[in-house]
Amino acid sequence: MVLSAKGQPELRAASIALKRVxxxxxxxxxxxxxxxxxxxxxxxxxxKTRTSLDTAILGSNVRVAAGNPPVAIAAGSRRPIGRGRRLVPDRSWAAWEFGTDNKDTYSRYARKSKNGGRHQVERRTMRGLPPRYRKGRVLYPAVRSAAPRVASLLVKLVVSKVMSAAEGSR
Structure with missing residues (x-):
């Protein structure tokens, strides 16, 4: 989530004030x-998280990067999780956030056998994903409810800190 000042005069004023202080x-x-x-x-x-996998994938590295504009970050971990250590939240978050329509889709890929040879494998790799949610399941609803609060907090902080600096108490 990146706060945008488009159509928001208060946020625009806060953004300009942050540049000038x-x-x-x-x-x-x-x-x-x-x-x-x-x-x-x-x-x-x-x-908004529902399962332990939601927490492990979407709830990893959740933080706000302050700046102009501030950025809300989630699912930012690059550490693999799961038994096979193949699921990386940084790359796989969209599959968990939006789910899939067709869990029976086959994926074909080549792998190396124990004897050293290579062969083709055909699997249903989408089976573990949640059902399709077009508007998101965890992060997008969280952004919809957190963005107005963070924007209000930003404006409040800019006004209070600038006023206290103008009074000389920094």
Whole structure:
């Protein structure tokens, strides 16, 4: 999730203010946004996960990268999970977020046998995926509920930190 200031005058003003304030004020705003935004984003993602695999795949490396604009990150782990260590959340998150229409699709690939020869294998590799959800199951609904809260938090932090810096208390 990247907050966009299109059609949002408050966010546009906050974005301009972030560009114009001193480095100390900007780092204070980013630190506060990171701390409080992480609580919001992690809570939304944790509230939407349904299974332990959802948590392992979609709920890995959930954080807010503060900046202008701030970015909400999820499913960012590059560490393989599962018995075969083939499922990498960074690459496989979309399959778990949106599911599949046809679980009986065959995949053909070549593998090496124990004797060293190569042969073709035909398997239904989509069997373990959830059913199709066009609007997403975990992350997209979490973004829909977290984005307004993070945007409001950003505007509030910019106003309060800029006002306290203008008063001289930084």
């Amino acid at each position: 001193s480095r100390e004020v900007r780092s204070d705003i980013n630190a506060a946004l990171r701390q409080q935004g992480n609580d919001i984003w992690r809570g939304e993602v944790a509230g």
